[in-house]
Amino acid sequence: EDIATILADLALADRLPFSRQAEPAEPRRILLTGATGFLGSHLLLDLLRAGDAHVVCLVRAADDAAAEQRLAEALAGYDQPWSFEVRRRVTVLAADIRQPRLGLSEERWEELARDVDSIVNVAAAVDFLRGYPSLRQTNVLGPLLLAELAMTGRPKPLHHVSSVAVFNEVGIEKMGEDDPVAHIDRLFAGYDKSKWAAEAVLRRAREHGLTVTFLRPGAIGGHTRTGVYNPADLSTGLIGAISRFRTVPAFKFLNLAPVDWISRTTAAIVFDPKAWGQNYNLTGRAETLPELVKDMKLAGMNVRIAGWKDWRDDLLRRQETDPVPELDFLVRILSSPTAVKLFEALMFGPEAGSERTEAFVARHRLPPAERYGSEAQLKAFERMAENGVARLPSREDPPYLSFRERMKGQVGPVGEERDSSCRLAFTLSIASMYQVVRHRRIDVRGQVVCERIHPEPLTVVEGEIQVRPDEGVPRLHSNDHPLLRYRLVLEDRDGNRWWLEGFKTARARRDLWKQTRTLDIAIGREGEPAVLAGVVKVPGSSFLPDQIDGIQVDPRLSSQEQRLAKLAWLSWFFLQMGAGLAEPSLRAAAELLDLRRDAIDRDKDKLARKIRKLMIQREQNR
Structure with missing residues (x-):
């Protein structure tokens, strides 16, 4: 028909x-x-x-x-x-x-x-x-x-x-x-x-x-x-x-x-x-x-x-x-x-x-x-x-890529001497390259050992790291530029909740290697201000085996795809870190140029005032 x-x-x-x-x-x-x-x-x-x-x-x-x-x-x-x-x-x-x-x-x-x-x-x-x-x-x-x-x-x-x-x-x-x-x-x-x-x-x-x-x-x-x-x-x-x-x-x-x-x-x-x-x-x-x-x-x-x-x-x-x-x-x-x-x-x-x-x-x-x-x-x-048609990769999916990060240092009451040891043992992971490229966030799991809070380790209930969170803008009243921002929710063995916030920052100094390994942290009870503050560092001996050689990629990928995934992650991450470390020096150079320009303008104004004074005296002598 x-x-x-x-x-x-x-x-x-x-x-x-x-x-x-x-x-x-x-x-x-x-x-x-x-x-x-x-x-x-x-x-x-x-x-x-x-x-x-x-x-x-x-x-x-x-x-x-x-x-x-x-x-x-x-x-x-x-x-x-x-x-x-x-x-x-x-x-x-x-x-x-x-x-x-x-x-x-x-x-x-x-x-x-x-x-x-x-x-x-x-x-x-x-x-x-x-x-x-x-x-x-x-x-x-x-x-x-x-x-x-x-x-x-x-x-x-x-x-x-x-x-x-x-x-x-x-x-x-x-x-x-x-x-x-x-x-x-x-x-x-x-x-x-x-x-x-x-x-x-x-x-x-x-x-x-x-x-x-x-x-x-x-x-x-x-x-x-x-x-x-x-x-x-x-x-x-x-x-x-x-x-x-x-x-x-x-x-x-x-x-x-x-x-x-x-x-x-x-x-x-x-x-x-x-x-x-x-x-x-x-x-x-x-x-x-x-x-x-x-x-x-x-x-x-x-x-x-x-x-x-x-x-x-x-x-x-x-x-x-x-x-x-x-x-x-x-x-x-x-x-x-x-x-x-x-x-x-x-x-x-x-x-x-x-x-x-x-x-x-x-x-x-x-x-x-x-x-x-x-x-x-x-x-x-x-x-x-x-719109609900498609589904993006999420934290519920098996990790696409993960690696360990270990840190140790000292903490103490806010504003007082740091007298207690603190150790952090994390597994950092991403569900997809989309997650980091689009949102610049890394998921965090693991434990925090700090006897000032609890004799037993605290578990990370929720955690994420923001990469270059403020796009090159320094912290308030400071010349420090945030590289990484850690935001964690912790739970102790008694069921109490705590928060931990930390920053790795860049400064206009030569100790770049140290800056990428140092984390300033603050810890407090959930809903309350910080009670502890301190500094922890990634030991130089553990950085390479944990964060580069120790990268684990989804085993369901072929060996070639695993290498490509690892290379893509390292290229992206080190590019972000390089940009973050360069920002303080660039800002300092820009401010120096601005100051020098002001100095030149002041010299010009001083010379103009001298000429004007001489002209007035000359007129008076006539």
Whole structure:
């Protein structure tokens, strides 16, 4: 039944008039559909940035005012501006691509056909559970209607945002930009069929003279800078499920690129007449299974690889026993036999070829297509975690990396002689490199032995170390710059709670080695001021064996990954310490220069006063 309907829809393209090619000139007035969607909202702003064109946005609403309000709200939801300058260059029309002549009056239709010189179609009904009949109006007949508008009056280019879903035939071997698309009878999902049919009708429009550009994203990832993501994209659900349950299906490639790269590249194509009329796979560089697993391991999230069917069954079982509402849409797709076929085609298809796109990007000096790995998706991943979709590494996870730190010294009542010994034996650990790079915090476990408090060791109940806590700002009424801040909650054998706070500080002196090993501490009962204060030090003989040679890395990592994890930690930590130790000397030098400048100014003022005095005496002598 679907094929019969599709063939009938393809026949509609034969009714289009014949037209000449569009004039190869940079557009001045662009018609854009789908501006309230995830990709369309970003593309609207990139079109405004890429040139001086005015953009007419078609938005489904009761009237133009409601359409403008809907667009403004959509842009705000995707962290896009709706400023005075944006409004000045954007016209919003209430329209519907599902309706004849876009639901516009004859006069308005003719006005668009006359004034617009480029059409960009991003609008689409994206639903992997609906059949072709319920999607065709938006995804097939809508583009056909825009083709008619493009061929009415002065010929205009039509840039159609399609999808690599046109290749979603299980077992397809190639997905190049000019390779044949899938066989229609081997597509299962209604969405795939509708995107295939849209390209088919527009290829027929090409034969009638229409200049048509096909722009095919794969999965669309979150913005690399703002972190805004599309909660309905399959990649969002996949990343969320993997991070939560720490299992990953054994896929071949994920054709996934960030929305900002796709949007910027699309805008550049729209403004380059030499690029029109071609096919572009805007898929970036595909993610592979080994790369994904390695990224997650090095982030402190060890994942288990499972077969596709086992992974799917496990996810459905987990969602049934302990549901995660944010993953409901993914579970609905995985529960649909038809939608599962789409998912399988995505997981086991080949890498999308994009030679033409890569050449275009290089020619225009745009950012090259890079893998949407852990670094690129960091902002989006954090947002997913805030919204409950994904889960970041936490202290409850097995330590990613740990080492010992031992200190000993003397303490005494605050303001009095230090007469009691104090020993600290800690295990410092991090759950992931994300934890230290993003938050600069190290977790602390261990014991404190201080007979002034209790004859038995005190246990660290809660503890963390902040690395360079004040970003180079010295402590109040002091020239000491904090390197590390220790904040611990201790419990003695009788159940009493104590707090310990300590600072390793940097000073403008030459004893740098001593500074990194010395900790000034204060101890007090929970909720009360400090009763003990003192200094403890890391013995020079224990620093190397404990904190460098003694680093323990998660044994589930390979030996190569363990070495890489250790190197990453040491590089980051010593860079932080080097910066912290340099700050006091730099500040002292800056203050010295300021003082010297004041001295020079004072000398100038003194000389000026002398000259003025001599001039007065000379006048009096006359």
